[in-house]
Amino acid sequence: MTTENFTESRKPPIASTGVLGWLRLNLFSNWSNTLLTILLVYFLYQIVPSFLNWSIFSADFTHNYLGQLIIDRTFCTRVMEPELGGACWAIIFVRFYQFIYGFYPIEEVWRVNIVYFLLVVAIAPLLIEKFPQRKYFLCFTFVFPIISYFLLAGGFGLNFVSTKQWGGLLVTLVLGFTGIALAFPLGIVLALGRRSKLPVISMVCTLFIEFIRGVPLITLLFFAMVMLPLFLPEGITLDGLVRCLIAVTLFQSAYMAEAIRGGLQAIPQGQHEAAQSVGLSYWQTNRKIILPQAIRITIPTIVNTSIGLFKDTTLVLIVGQLDLLGIGRAVLAAQTWMGLTIEVYVFVAIVFIIFTFSMSRYSLYLEKKLKTGINMGAN
Amino acid sequence: MRSNLNFFSDQKFRSLFYQTLVVGLFALGIYYLTITTSYNLEKRNIATGWSFLNNPAGFDISFSPFLDFKSTDTHLKVYYVGVLNTLLVSFTGCIAATILGFFVGIIRLSPNWLLSKTAYVYVEFCRNIPLILQIILWYSILLQMPRIKQAIEIFHGFFITNRGLYSPKPVYESGFSTVFFFIVIGIVASIWISKWSKKRQEKTGKRFPVLWVSLGLIILLPLIVFYIAGSPMSFNYPVLKGFNFKGGMVIRPEFIAMFLALSIYTGAFISETVRSGILSVTKGQREASAAIGLKPSWIMRLIIIPQALRVIVPPLTSQYLNLTKNSSLGIAVGYADLVHGFGGISLNQTGQAIECMVITMATYLAISLIISFFMNLYNRSIQFKEK
Numbered sequence: 001m002t003t004e005n006f007t008e009s010r011k012p013p014i015a016s017t018g019v020l021g022w023l024r025l026n027l028f029s030n031w032s033n034t035l036l037t038i039l040l041v042y043f044l045y046q047i048v049p050s051f052l053n054w055s056i057f058s059a060d061f062t063h064n065y066l067g068q069l070i071i072d073r074t075f076c077t078r079v080m081e082p083e084l085g086g087a088c089w090a091i092i093f094v095r096f097y098q099f100i101y102g103f104y105p106i107e108e109v110w111r112v113n114i115v116y117f118l119l120v121v122a123i124a125p126l127l128i129e130k131f132p133q134r135k136y137f138l139c140f141t142f143v144f145p146i147i148s149y150f151l152l153a154g155g156f157g158l159n160f161v162s163t164k165q166w167g168g169l170l171v172t173l174v175l176g177f178t179g180i181a182l183a184f185p186l187g188i189v190l191a192l193g194r195r196s197k198l199p200v201i202s203m204v205c206t207l208f209i210e211f212i213r214g215v216p217l218i219t220l221l222f223f224a225m226v227m228l229p230l231f232l233p234e235g236i237t238l239d240g241l242v243r244c245l246i247a248v249t250l251f252q253s254a255y256m257a258e259a260i261r262g263g264l265q266a267i268p269q270g271q272h273e274a275a276q277s278v279g280l281s282y283w284q285t286n287r288k289i290i291l292p293q294a295i296r297i298t299i300p301t302i303v304n305t306s307i308g309l310f311k312d313t314t315l316v317l318i319v320g321q322l323d324l325l326g327i328g329r330a331v332l333a334a335q336t337w338m339g340l341t342i343e344v345y346v347f348v349a350i351v352f353i354i355f356t357f358s359m360s361r362y363s364l365y366l367e368k369k370l371k372t373g374i375n376m377g378a379n
Numbered sequence: 380m381r382s383n384l385n386f387f388s389d390q391k392f393r394s395l396f397y398q399t400l401v402v403g404l405f406a407l408g409i410y411y412l413t414i415t416t417s418y419n420l421e422k423r424n425i426a427t428g429w430s431f432l433n434n435p436a437g438f439d440i441s442f443s444p445f446l447d448f449k450s451t452d453t454h455l456k457v458y459y460v461g462v463l464n465t466l467l468v469s470f471t472g473c474i475a476a477t478i479l480g481f482f483v484g485i486i487r488l489s490p491n492w493l494l495s496k497t498a499y500v501y502v503e504f505c506r507n508i509p510l511i512l513q514i515i516l517w518y519s520i521l522l523q524m525p526r527i528k529q530a531i532e533i534f535h536g537f538f539i540t541n542r543g544l545y546s547p548k549p550v551y552e553s554g555f556s557t558v559f560f561f562i563v564i565g566i567v568a569s570i571w572i573s574k575w576s577k578k579r580q581e582k583t584g585k586r587f588p589v590l591w592v593s594l595g596l597i598i599l600l601p602l603i604v605f606y607i608a609g610s611p612m613s614f615n616y617p618v619l620k621g622f623n624f625k626g627g628m629v630i631r632p633e634f635i636a637m638f639l640a641l642s643i644y645t646g647a648f649i650s651e652t653v654r655s656g657i658l659s660v661t662k663g664q665r666e667a668s669a670a671i672g673l674k675p676s677w678i679m680r681l682i683i684i685p686q687a688l689r690v691i692v693p694p695l696t697s698q699y700l701n702l703t704k705n706s707s708l709g710i711a712v713g714y715a716d717l718v719h720g721f722g723g724i725s726l727n728q729t730g731q732a733i734e735c736m737v738i739t740m741a742t743y744l745a746i747s748l749i750i751s752f753f754m755n756l757y758n759r760s761i762q763f764k765e766k
Contacts, residue, residue, distance in 0.1 A: 025490075026490065026491065026492035026493075027491060027492060027493060029490060029491075033490065033491050036489075036491050036493075036494055037491060037493055037494075040491075040493050040494060040497060041493070044497070197394070198394050198397060198398050199398070200398040200401055200402055201397065201398060201401055204401060204405065211744070214743060214744040214747040214748070215704070215740045215743045215744060215747075216704040216705065216707040216708075216718070216743060217704075218707045218708065218710065218718055219707065219718060219722065219736065219739055219740050219743065222718070222722060222723075222726075222736060222739075223736055223740075226726065226732040226736070227732050227733060227736055229419075230415075230416050230419045230420065230732065230733070231412050231415060231416055231419075232415065232419075233415050234418075234419070234422075307507075311507075311508075311509040311510070312509070314509040314511045314512060315511060315708070317511070317711075318511075318708075318710055318711060325509070325511065325512055325515075329515075341519040342516075342519070342520075345512060345515065345516045345519070348512060349508045349512055349516075352507065352508055352509055352512070353504070353507045353508060356506075356507040356508075357503065357507050360506075360507065
């Protein structure tokens, strides 16, 4: 046997591996790319450092440059010495309570805190499929709205707190989550109705869905604010927040219905026929065969429309409800904090980004999981 | 009991029964609503009917670029001004958002890491912040621009102030209609030329410089006519007099804030549909077109974009609809659109909530239907034509 002498394999050139190779491939692959990179670096150099300087390095958090505790705008470095100071975040710290709870009475605020905590407990098992004892926790998710209603509004020995005192993040979350939770079953009914073989039912559902999708949410809010009272019999008045909730729920249900209809259409006809041939009724077919499959594949779309709704809850400030942005505007309207607009709006934007960005990541994760699941099924 | 059950398990009977039930409930609901509403209206002394449309409005509208509006004008005119303002900001917003969205969508796929990541940060930020917050933010930034006295002149006759952008106003003199006529001729001729050159290229393979010729026809030809006719257009420059500018025209900060926020917000969404559209064109298409020797820019223009458009246009339509509906948020900064002027101030002044809301909603429905009609036509024209 002959032993063959292989020449030792050479390592790839340094210029194509490691950091250097990555830089070359991704930033300096040819002259136009290099030019773009240089231009962009210059552009970012102009913006990022000055933004960081404004928002962090020369910003006030709780104390100003003289070391005084900031209690109103006159203490802000940027108001005292416009050249020295950056952002004055003290407005957020001083008004933090309003941003999170609105004007909820401080001695009752533990109730809101419990609701915030229970919200996490109620939502976690919905999102995480491998949650331990998921079934029992899901049962809790169903009763959670009732518990939180009594906790927030009062009853059973708790003092009543008018919704006029609710505000800030509390109102944003109440509107967002109640809207989504109520719109979901309504959306299923509408989607099934639109696909119904009975012409009258399908027509009514289609008209409703297309009408809601054709008008802006703000007109529905106006509708709920100015027209709903005219529709109600004498003596019955609806709370402002409830009226907003009605508008938001109707709005969301139409979009939810379209998302679910997409899922229903993706289920092959054979599933219907098979279910019917084993003798299942219409409702049984949908409840046991069709809907579980359809909803599973539409969850990413549902999450996406829910993100839209979550952002749209800010519109209630136009009809006078103090959600997170509304509280921000109210804080700014006070003489003591006038002029700190950018700080407040940036803070509100960050809070929204935290919620919506994590929701959109979650929907992406689901989409990926769904895709691999379907592929495995096909193999 | 048994016969009753049999009766109900008859499919025809059951479907008839449910549908009659729905119709009955619907009619009952309408009847009930009419009764309570008319009772409530009577009790609150609210007038009904459409005659209020001809009453004088009694308030001013700050932004009405197309119609001259005085406070003695009628509510009907408030409606017209509102519709025009809604259409103006929606139309300009759609165009800007499309350009921005295509640009960013292509950039997101750039091999340059820094560029694509910058575009990604823009998209994620602008998609995830509520639109109304962005509108208010832009508006408050615009209001912090210098006062009229310290106006910044960015270009000859263009001033940035906290009351808007002042710019020269074109004044048309007699003879400008000829120039306008030639612009139309140029557009018509270049459309015809592009059709003709396409036909010729398909037959003979010869290409014709369509872009240059049409640019010449649309820009150069009217320009020549313009000078021959003796420059029948002049500019009325804004001049600072006392506390305000005289002459020129002004674009209000409300409009600029709406325009910026709507196009940046919707542009982020459009860029995502463009990106997924481009990604939907298979890699083989790109490789095949490179193999027959097309330039990268041609690959994009002739191979990728036409195929990607089939995927892009349907979601693009819904983005246009969203933008139009979102233009109703102008009320947050006082932009005098349909909702703010007619659905807001007119409603409050006349108290005729039902009439005002019905008209406002019907108008939005009509605009939505018109947009989807035209986008569906366009969509049909770019879909695969099986020969």
